[in-house]
Amino acid sequence: MIRFAVIGAGRIGQVHARAVAGHPDAELALICDPFEENAKKLAEAYGVAYTLDVNDVYASDVDAVIIGSPTQMHVEQILGSVKAGKRVLCEKPVALDLDEARRCQEELGAEAERVMMGFNRRFDPTFADIHRRVADGEIGDLQQFTLFSRDPAAPPAQYVAGSGGVFRDMTIHDFDMVRHFLGDIVEVSAFGTNTIDAIKEAGDFDQAVVMLRSADGRVATVVNSRTCVYGYDQRMEAFGSEGALSADNLTATQVRKSTAKATEARPEILDFFLDRYVDAYRIELSAFIDAVKADGPVVPNVIDGVKALEIAEAATVSAQERRTVTL
Amino acid sequence: MIRFAVIGAGRIGQVHARAVAGHPDAELALICDPFEENAKKLAEAYGVAYTLDVNDVYASDVDAVIIGSPTQMHVEQILGSVKAGKRVLCEKPVALDLDEARRCQEELGAEAERVMMGFNRRFDPTFADIHRRVADGEIGDLQQFTLFSRDPAAPPAQYVAGSGGVFRDMTIHDFDMVRHFLGDIVEVSAFGTNTIDAIKEAGDFDQAVVMLRSADGRVATVVNSRTCVYGYDQRMEAFGSEGALSADNLTATQVRKSTAKATEARPEILDFFLDRYVDAYRIELSAFIDAVKADGPVVPNVIDGVKALEIAEAATVSAQERRTVTL
Amino acid sequence: MIRFAVIGAGRIGQVHARAVAGHPDAELALICDPFEENAKKLAEAYGVAYTLDVNDVYASDVDAVIIGSPTQMHVEQILGSVKAGKRVLCEKPVALDLDEARRCQEELGAEAERVMMGFNRRFDPTFADIHRRVADGEIGDLQQFTLFSRDPAAPPAQYVAGSGGVFRDMTIHDFDMVRHFLGDIVEVSAFGTNTIDAIKEAGDFDQAVVMLRSADGRVATVVNSRTCVYGYDQRMEAFGSEGALSADNLTATQVRKSTAKATEARPEILDFFLDRYVDAYRIELSAFIDAVKADGPVVPNVIDGVKALEIAEAATVSAQERRTVTL
């Protein structure tokens, strides 16, 4: 039984707490959040202890720590937990600032491979199935990889201002997926656009398209939007020499409707990331627990987190300076 | 070059005239219709002769006659044309009355195999492809066969009154398809229902479901409706020991639409039988011309027409007397 | 907190035990099975007590009993539990013998409405969504209802011999769904066929098609097969005056594959009923718990169970005697 502390009692912390509580090999032991109201509420929901001080987590007897705090806390809490001998699963990104993320990796040294980063999409059953089948050679050589990733609704301008920009905050999930499928990236070209004034005024883009070239010469394309009226649009297409594998969106039911105006319409797609990726979070936790049990490395880890951030940085420069960037 | 006369200048006659005019091996030579206005208009559209008297057709030098007149004329015109040495393609059904149809077959003798009946659906590219693949054993043994066949809008009550009832007028197409896939039928059970008062008052059903057992023990199911708000619903499913082949409806374009309410909606399906089966009519004509050139038998022919009518008769009795009928 | 006993530690008992253990308002307290090995294993998995004697269940302090024993035990255990003051959720069917089922309903009297029958498909999210939307008038008047229900693989001949036949054992689920959508049934016609010798020799059919007429004159069609090479085929189509709602099969992922031979192929469909209906069992339990909390009636109940069995009896007679049967 692996004993867990969860740092951060907000939305993502709640997701992880529920996953831990429901896992047969995990035990939720401690909640940590500087806001007592949040910490207490989540702790009581599972009948566990809570603390406002992260040092109590380090000093506790938990085996593993899940970090779901604001991004600016990530590096300090990763390092603190690791120094205290805990295994860590940290939400993405490592940091907003690439230098800070690199410093984190450096200080971790060999431990960097043992700290998991929460790129949950790798564990989505549909995406994971495509990855496995591509790896098995089912479509021959993978040649082109295309991702559509659109959020249902834009975050508040205040969030955007502190997010590090669309590439570090949103596209970073896609950058990790591109690396997952194509390996390391050497060249990036990004176009950003705006359809929302408040986000433009905050100095960020709300739509983006990115082309990425891998070290072995293959190209991926990412299409992003902060808004999507028909829901949380999450699709991919892996195109290879012997065929293609693509991922449809998830809907709540399998109903189709035909009327005088349209036929075989599927229902609205799931529009909240926690519903869409509920299985992914669960499977991600299992992968982490397996690594803890085996006392071994884990993927994706801090090194992957840093590499995704390097791509995000390159994309940001490319979109702002309107030029292709070499990594 | 096969020279054609078309008897009947109504809607279906126009379809055939156009198909003949567009076929490289066919020449439209003569139009026949007792209503001069109709005959003249259609003849002028193709710059050919016309007559009001069917005897002129028999006396003419055409090689082949297409009969698209009202059903009560079919037997007389089939016999008249054949006696005059013409090859015949006649619209379904042979007759409304089964005895009359049988008499027609009897009088034709060996010629019955050379008179084609216009069961156009056998020639629809999608249905024909399923038939060929089933015959090739692609889904193992065919075990269950299901047809959905719904018209977009009910005919006028006046038409219904003279139609011989839904089974002879509408389901007869499905009965022919069931025979096409399963062979001869030995047992029929039919349920008729009404959603339209005018059709009920005319003594007919406007919806029907039929189960049919083939001589070799397999079962088919037909679901019919005189109305369908989303168009001309024409689907089938062939279920076998190694898989299933099914037919989707045809749409005018390949557009899909996603909105806040529904996703990936296909456009309305084609709702007019001439649009839906335009290819089928063209291919049917080619099959007929091939038989004429080869001076050989043709399928489906008058014998098939009589057998479909026998099933329609059995279904009518079954639905009215609420019992299973053995053929 | 509702305390539960589960009678029957076989496959379906395990499903219910897991659902109870995972429900926030339920507590699993006791397992009962005459085979100690089974009872003990399941009880230990959840750390609860077990007994070999069903009288211990009646005498216990549980609030509710889930009956997952062989069908011949159902009536006795329903009556025993109800007399002991327990609420009951019993797997279908009430009994193999219609008279026995009717006797059960009679003895229960007013309690019959409070004993839930496990027609889990009513609670499947896709089917339930169609039911609700039909009830909301989304497709106008419901006119035709079609069910495809095919099992992935036939049960052993030994099971078939004691199953009461395909209509009582398998189609009964569909009969309940037809009643759920169309209300009471007054007329049934069924065709049974065989593709499997062992089942034929056991005196049963392995494929069946059934037409059913409701009291208000609408018709449903059911297509059944004991085998289906592409999985557990569970679809429905509700056709109404303003449109149609249909249910696609569930697949494990949303992957589509295109190759030189076929395009946009979906993966194999879920082929085990516990996977396919995992949500349905969970939601069924919630509906039962809601009824227990409210101390009220529940649907579907023993009366629904008897009515489904009456239809199964009529279908059996219809298929054997090859005639339409009026209820």
Add this chain to the structure above:
Amino acid sequence: MIRFAVIGAGRIGQVHARAVAGHPDAELALICDPFEENAKKLAEAYGVAYTLDVNDVYASDVDAVIIGSPTQMHVEQILGSVKAGKRVLCEKPVALDLDEARRCQEELGAEAERVMMGFNRRFDPTFADIHRRVADGEIGDLQQFTLFSRDPAAPPAQYVAGSGGVFRDMTIHDFDMVRHFLGDIVEVSAFGTNTIDAIKEAGDFDQAVVMLRSADGRVATVVNSRTCVYGYDQRMEAFGSEGALSADNLTATQVRKSTAKATEARPEILDFFLDRYVDAYRIELSAFIDAVKADGPVVPNVIDGVKALEIAEAATVSAQERRTVTL
């Protein structure tokens, strides 16, 4: 009746000759090709005159000329025909060399708007329907536009060597479509890759991805491949503030197949551009004939041809020099 000459008796010339011969308002009068064998064969198929000398076309009494000769002849033949008072429909591109294309436009002056360029995809019923519905505001503001365009099989290396490169030869169709949907383009970034050695050795790419920014700030993405094992992959997605419209590939039939390995698989997609776009060529001709009858301008014309070529030139520079290019 508009009288036509067709210059070029190769594959595309044959397509146009057939379309002209089948159009009710057009008359095929003259075929021109320097290879007598080709010219004679095509002319005889339609029973019309032929010539080896293009000057005979100019001197003839035809109203309109369709140019389907090799690209290097286009400018000379456009100018020659226009000077002779003929209306012209010329296959894309105007020229391989942008300067030559610009010179052509300059010499044409006001006539440039009256010379149609054969960007047939604008006339594909599915794509045209999406364009019309976007223009009608059906998906609100169009925000992102994505094109997948993959050929079934790569052309011979010899063809590639003289083609002007993938962007001028293949992607130019997509560039025209992007302009059709988004208007003029101001910024281009392109990544080219190779999977085929012979094409790499010829100095060209066989796969490409392009991002384009329109004058009003919207972004389009094009994904190209010279090979596609599952056929001629031609899809698009128009994403707007109120929804999305996308285009599926065309298949020869509507059959779906389910087996133990895959379910609901569609058949192979049409893999020859003349089959895929047969309707588009026919509708394109009608649009041209309408313009001739109205004695008015036509779209797309030489100006559109030059603009598409400007984008192709920019994409070529971008892919070779690995930088974003501003137009």
